[in-house]
Amino acid sequence: MIPSKFVFACHSLFKARLSRSISYWVFLAILTIEVVILIPSYHREEQDLLQQLENLAKAKINLIIILTQKEMKSDLWEQEITSLVDESELISGLTMYDGNGKNKQEFGNPPQLTYSDFKEEKRRTQRSPDGLYYDAALSPEYLGIDRVLIIRHNAGDIQSQLYQYIFRISILVIIIGVFVTIVTIIAVGYIVIIPILRLRDDLRLAGDALSHDRTNIELQSFQSDRQDELGEVMNAFKEMFLRVGSEIVERKKADEMSRHEQEKSEQLLLNILPKSIAKSLKEGKKNIAQKYDNVTILFADIVGFTQLSSEMSPEELVSLLNEIFSIFDRLTDRYDLEKIKTIGDNYMVVGGLPIPKAxxxxxxxxxxxxMIEELKAIEQKHQQNLRIRIGMNTGSVVAGVIGTKKFIYDLWGDAVNIASRMESHGIPGQIQVTQSTYNCLQDRYLFQERGAIEIKGKGNMLAYLLVNKKEANYYE
Structure with missing residues (x-):
């Protein structure tokens, strides 16, 4: 039983366009060679068959001549020769000439070859155009008598034999051609076609793998150790794939590093600017400024921080300040507020921008x-006298980005200045707010009226101290 793999391989070979093209030209080349060989072979076969026909007729004539010469009867010779036309299937007719070329007798179907065509030649032949007759001239020297015989042979069987000969040769040529073609296809297939098909499949797999950034794939071409030109192509393909794969790995690393750096840059930008403002900057907007009619600004300052800084090492001071402001930053995120900046031990935050909130x-x-509660916990943790002064004000501001280096998102307006004055004129450990902030919160929070205080540039302003919420869990 023929193995299925072999059958599949043969099917693939005959299905391949290159294989079919090679087989076509191989078969055509064999046919061409055989035709070139067949033409002279055909003529040789024709001459051999005609020679055999002529030899049979000559043998009979020679026998008659020998027998009649023994009896010394020339008329008997002519009579016997004449009888050959009637009795022999080989001879259709003949013409007899004397030594001077005079036509002595004609019998049966006279030959087309004449004495004038023959002349002094010892032997002359001619075949009729239809191939049915073959004329042969015999000289006196050949016959041994003073006569010239031109014999017309029946050559009809010769033509049929030639057709059979051509048919046999053609069948043989086709068999040889098919056999050689199949052998060539199989040989070329296993040497060239199948490796090319495997290389084609590997190219497809490699293209798919590279398009998905995969380089750890097994390809059939990589297993080849051929030392010919096709092996060089496979080695070149392997080198190309490995090089491209290596470049893809390097590119992925570079992309990952670039992405990581971009994320870091974006995170740094978001640490400086609100998300919507950062987006506007990345989109190419240069002048970013907007007025907000209802925002609440908070300033916070650590009381006695200057004296505290003289009592602590720089590392301890920065560590403590970082701990405090990090807690404040988490509170900013918790309440979805916008940290504006820190200046020394002063912390500024605002609510209601860049996205307005009622x-x-x-x-x-x-x-x-x-913030008051968190600072108390830090005070107990570090056994330090830490108090914070907070000021709040509600009003309208203009917010925008200033500068091209170390730029900052900042606020401007009278409401900002008043909030800063609420902090600077406040009481340590207390939250001092303006009348506008009090009006927004009086229904939900507990306040203690402080009374009018002198504010630089504003005169006396009524201030309140925020004590607590009226409802313990409100807005938690």
């Missing part, structure tokens, strides 16, 4: 109360 005053108030 309850921004309450959110800032909750953060302020939490």
């Amino acid at each position: 309850d921004n005053a309450a959110l800032v108030a909750n953060m302020a109360l939490d």
Whole structure:
């Protein structure tokens, strides 16, 4: 039983266009060679068959001549020769000439070859155009008598034999051609076609793998150790794939590093600017400024920090300040507020921008109360006398980005200055707010009226101290 793999391989070979093209030209080349060989072979076969026909006729004539010469009867010779036309199937007719070329007798179907065509030649032949007759002239020297015989042979069987000969040769040529073609296809297939098909499949797999950034694949071409030109092509393909794969790995590393650096840059940008403002900057907007009619600004300052800085080492001071402000930053995220900046031990935050919020005053108030509590916990942890002074104000501001180096998102307006004055004129450990902030929060929070205080540039302003929430869990 023929193995299925062999059958499949043969099917693939005959299905391959290159294989079919090679087989076509091989078969055509064999046919061409055989035709070139067949033409002279055909003529040789024709001459051999005609020679055999002529030899049979000559043998009979020679026998008659020998027998009649023994009896010395020339008329008997002519009579016997004449009888050959009637009795022999080989001879269709003949013409007899004397030594001077005079036509002595004609019998049967006279030959087309004449004495004038023959002349002094010892032997002359001619075949009729239809191939049915073959004329042969015999000289006196050949016959041994003073006569010239031109014999017309029946050559009809010769033509049929030639057709059979051509048929046999053609069948043989086709068999040889098919056999050689099949052998060539199989040989070329296993040497060239199948490796090329494998290389084609490997190219497809490699292309698919590289398009998906995969380089750890097994390819059939990589297993080849051929030392011919096709092996060189496979080795070149392997080198190309490995090089491209290596470049893809390097590119992925570079992309990953670039992405990581971009994320770091974006995170740094978001640490400086609100998300919507950072997006506007990345989109190419240069002048970013907007007015907000209702925001709440908070300023916080650590009381006695200057004296504390003289009592601590720089590392301890920075570590403590970083711990405090990191807690404040988490509170900012918790209440979805926007940290504006820190200056020394001063912390500034605002609610209601860049996305306006109707309850921004309450959110800032909750953060302020939490800041007081968180600082108490830090005070107990470090056994330091830490108190914070907080000021709040609600009003309209203009917010925007200034500068091209170390730029900052900042606020401007009278509401900012008043919030800063609420902090600087406040009481340590207390949250001092303006009348506008009080009006926003009085229904939900507990306040203690402080009364009018002198504010630089504003005169006397009524201020309140935020004590707590009226409802313990409100806005938590």
